[in-house]
Amino acid sequence: MQKEKGRMNELKGNVALVTGGGRGLGEAICRMLGESGATVVLTDIREELVKKIADDLRIKSIESMALPLDVGDEQQAEEAVNQVVARYGHLDILINNAGIDVTLPVDEISVADWDRIIRVNLRGPFLMSKYALSVMKQRGRGNIVNIVSTAAKRTWANASAYHASKWGLLGFSHALHVEARKQNIKVIAVISGGMRTPFLLERFPDIDLNTLQEPKNVAGTVKFVLMLPDETVIPEVMVLPMHETSWP
Template sequence: MNELTGKVALVTGGGRGLGEAICRMLGTEGAIAIVADIREELAETIALEIQADGGKAKAMRLDVCDEHQVEIAVAEIVSEFGRLDILINNAGTDVTLPVDELTIAEWDRVLAVNLRAPFVLSKQVLPTMQQQKRGHIINIASTASKRAWANASAYHASKWGLLGFSHALHVEARPHGIKVTAVLAGGMQTPFILDRFPDTPLEKLQDPKNVADTIRYVLSQPEATVIPEVMVLPMQESSWP
């Protein structure tokens, strides 16, 4: 039996890009993919397509910045399926501006989605995972958590913070049998980059399916093994040596 068969997995930002690729991978591997996205129509489309391909999926509208919505969503999942095995904090955003042009509201929004939301979601799923004595939380970080470039100060701050949070949570969660992994993904062929930088050469970016496959590998490790951090780069990554 596949290691992921029957596992219940909540994926934020699951309606497109890397989130979509992760949800499709989970469906193929026999997991129940909870496709959560603030754009409910995108989540519905992906969930229906996973089901049409023989997988199991459920669409869910979720604003990760609303802690009340997060609390209700986690409670609904546990009530319906009796468990929650995997949380993948994938939802992310960015504002490409220099510091002197970046508004305080824009800064707050990037950190709310990229850093505060993973904390809130992790906090909500931990009691269930602790009761189960197992679970896996994956935080989608970035090469932006290791290096810096211009006009992305809020994004860098959020991703450096997310990497630190991931390692701190790893320390706290291990005694309860809960794994925590930070996935540092390099540039991908997703709307996150291509909508803002349409002239980016595709050969400089990786297929998000490749990153999803790395996540499959991380999730498939034996119970006695955890991978706290992994970096996945395109061969011609321009933001990494």
């Protein structure tokens, strides 16, 4: 019993902000970090989703806060970080998880959809990291985890904007790693293969579930990189289903 209690407090004292925390991988990360002792700030453009999860976490005696957030809006990104600091005094972990896609070939996808995907998937992590970094620098520590995708390693048809955003996010993550490590701030790219989440299942209802993994498995990888000793950082890690179809 004592050992179990210790595991539940592995991240005690840490305040974590998760974007896209309303469902899927974001929800799994919020629950896992909260169960590990962290204070969890759930953000999502769909406020009703994160409010419901935050209420559930509080029932379990997990300190949580729900915020509506459009990650591509500079003012909202800055205000979200400021609200966290105003309430808790610091921000230790940022999980850039929010992401969208539109499944269409290049000549059919609208310019508006292209811009929207880049705005959420690439501009969003930049904005959130920009404002979180300034707060983390004051404490001389912190973790920024960017949820990438195998879409940053290879390509398939009808996902040009998504690929562009995820290849860009991987490059941004590595560049930020070089800059931030001087301040003892870790930046990690978690490259995830397909998961059993609404992100895929709503667009591809006939997808073979056996080729996907549970989001809690990827959330476990996120927790793993956050638990590393202070002197160690893993800039990039890939976590795949055993029968991943988009990776050899």
